[in-house]
Amino acid sequence: MNELKLNTISYLTPAVTMDILLEAIQEIVPYELAVISSREGDDKLKVRYAKGPLITDEIYNFEIDLKKRTDIRDVLISGNVKLVEESKDPHHDDTYKGVIDLPLGHSCMLAPLKINGEILGLMTLDHRQCDMFTPMRVNLTNTLSKLISLALAQSIMNDSLLNEKQTLIYERNSLLGDVSSVLEGLVGKSQKWIQIIEKIKLVAPTESHVMILGETGTGKEQVAKSIHALSNRSDKPFITLNCSALNYNLAESELFGHEKGAFTGAVSQRRGRFELADGGTLFLDEIADLPFEIQPKLLRAIQEGTFERLGGEKTIKSDVRIICATNADLLEKVKEGKFREDLYYRLNVFPIKLPPLRERKEDIFLLSNHFIEKLGKKLNKPNITLSEEALSKLKNYSWHGNVRELQNTLERAIILCNYGVIKPEHIIFEYEEINHDTAESDDTIAAFDEEVKKIILRALRKSKGKIYGADGAAALLKLKPTTLQSKMKKLGIA
Numbered sequence: 001m002n003e004l005k006l007n008t009i010s011y012l013t014p015a016v017t018m019d020i021l022l023e024a025i026q027e028i029v030p031y032e033l034a035v036i037s038s039r040e041g042d043d044k045l046k047v048r049y050a051k052g053p054l055i056t057d058e059i060y061n062f063e064i065d066l067k068k069r070t071d072i073r074d075v076l077i078s079g080n081v082k083l084v085e086e087s088k089d090p091h092h093d094d095t096y097k098g099v100i101d102l103p104l105g106h107s108c109m110l111a112p113l114k115i116n117g118e119i120l121g122l123m124t125l126d127h128r129q130c131d132m133f134t135p136m137r138v139n140l141t142n143t144l145s146k147l148i149s150l151a152l153a154q155s156i157m158n159d160s161l162l163n164e165k166q167t168l169i170y171e172r173n174s175l176l177g178d179v180s181s182v183l184e185g186l187v188g189k190s191q192k193w194i195q196i197i198e199k200i201k202l203v204a205p206t207e208s209h210v211m212i213l214g215e216t217g218t219g220k221e222q223v224a225k226s227i228h229a230l231s232n233r234s235d236k237p238f239i240t241l242n243c244s245a246l247n248y249n250l251a252e253s254e255l256f257g258h259e260k261g262a263f264t265g266a267v268s269q270r271r272g273r274f275e276l277a278d279g280g281t282l283f284l285d286e287i288a289d290l291p292f293e294i295q296p297k298l299l300r301a302i303q304e305g306t307f308e309r310l311g312g313e314k315t316i317k318s319d320v321r322i323i324c325a326t327n328a329d330l331l332e333k334v335k336e337g338k339f340r341e342d343l344y345y346r347l348n349v350f351p352i353k354l355p356p357l358r359e360r361k362e363d364i365f366l367l368s369n370h371f372i373e374k375l376g377k378k379l380n381k382p383n384i385t386l387s388e389e390a391l392s393k394l395k396n397y398s399w400h401g402n403v404r405e406l407q408n409t410l411e412r413a414i415i416l417c418n419y420g421v422i423k424p425e426h427i428i429f430e431y432e433e434i435n436h437d438t439a440e441s442d443d444t445i446a447a448f449d450e451e452v453k454k455i456i457l458r459a460l461r462k463s464k465g466k467i468y469g470a471d472g473a474a475a476l477l478k479l480k481p482t483t484l485q486s487k488m489k490k491l492g493i494a
């Protein structure tokens with residue numbers, strides 16, 4: 001019972017409050033159109049809410065110019081409800097003339113909305129039938145309009161708070177500009193990357209869910225963290241869940257948690273990521289891999305903000321913003337029936353598609369310097385520079401592993417270079433490829449192979465011939481052991 005009350009209260013926005021009040025008024029003073037307008041400046045009333053079967057779309061854009069409608073201004077100043085009797089006042093103009101067509105002689109009431117003598121707005125009640133508003137109903141409206149004034153005041157305050165919040169966020173974000181510590185981690189100046197930064201700045205302060213698309217290593221998680229850090233949820237948790245390799249049960253327990261004894265091995269109660277992210281952001285990585293059967297539960301949790309722990313009865317509430325990421329074609333998965341369409345549309349509110357590194361090669365120089373500085377500190381090799389030839393080698397590669405691969409390649413190069421300059425021979429790619437752009441002569445290739453051979457032999461000496469493991473040559477060279485083995489085979493290293 002208590003649970004139910006709390007849920008209802010949390011959804012009580014000003015619009016819902018107004019709707020409940022207008023519904024109640026309907027029972028005492030039957031109307032076909034109720035309109036609440038708020039005062040905008042000295043001379044204008046602007047429609048905020050409307051209820052009843054006579055509503056038209058145009059009503060929501062309707063404004064009353066009080067300089068022209070002195071009759072309405074007089075009613076507002078008087079502070080009392082006015083019953084308009086067209087038979088006695090043939091010069092009366094309908095309030096919503098041109099927007100709603102009401103028959104001559106219809107019933108109409110104007111009720112000023114005031115608190116402590118301050119005019120907040122106006123309520124009008126209309127009915128097509130004449131003489132609907134008896135003196136008793138007019139009196140009741142006088143009293144009821146005081147309740148409506150309170151609801152209108154709540155709505156105006158809410159708007160101004162929201163406005164203030166948005167302004168603060170906007171100001172904070174513009175102060176952050178391009179040099180902000182948050183955006184500093186998103187290196188790049190190419191046109192494509194600047195467009196991504198603009199999108200991040202735009203969506204971060206909103207509450208919209210975001211879907212980040214892009215190949216592996218393009219920076220999806222980094223972008224998700226930046227959106228969270230720039231949002232007004234930044235002081236609340238950023239929680240991550242990688243959806244790949246989860247079966248239904250694991251996905252349910254990871255997302256929503258479990259009660260003690262919910263399954264064999266559930267020795268204690270555990271909160272799920274949805275609960276941990278309350279007030280903050282939940283980053284769902286590899287969302288395309290989320291088991292199909294758990295998707296309705298996730299949809300409900302996103303839509304209603306409620307869920308139950310596995311093996312639990314209690315409904316838990318959590319206010320979470322979802323950022324998800326995938327490198328799969330999710331729409332294709334929807335078409336194949338492997339991903340729920342309703343969940344897809346719920347998540348895909350604001351898509352951001354990250355470009356692969358090969359489409360923003362102008363950024364390779366900046367990114368390389370960023371990583372060289374960062375990794376130089378980590379590896380205790382400061383002041384390393386990149387030679388022109390090495391840079392051109394980096395630019396000519398196709399980077400299937402994108403920024404992550406660039407970072408790993410440079411880390412390897414820093415370990416390998418001896419005299420503070422990264423040369424082409426220090427750059428060993430993860431994937432061999434024949435590059436037609438760099439028409440290298442056979443001699444250059446042979447010299448390069450010789451250099452790589454020396455580097456591998458040096459690493460093997462250091463690791464005492466061990467390839468696998470944390471102290472193996474593969475780890476030293478930041479290569480997969482299988483990649484190292486195939487390079488050794490190609491270069492004839494036994």
Ligand SMILES: Nc1ncnc2c1ncn2[C@@H]1O[C@H](COP(=O)(O)OP(=O)(O)OP(=O)(O)O)[C@@H](O)[C@H]1O
Nearest residue numbers: 185186187188215216217218219220221222403404
């Ligand atoms: N623009 C960038 N500036 C600086 N570093 C970046 C940038 N983009 C990515 N990185 C770095 O590259 C690495 C890979 O990025 P990230 O993990 O965000 O990629 P991803 O797209 O989520 O990868 P995956 O799909 O494999 O999970 C991280 O170390 C990240 O810090």
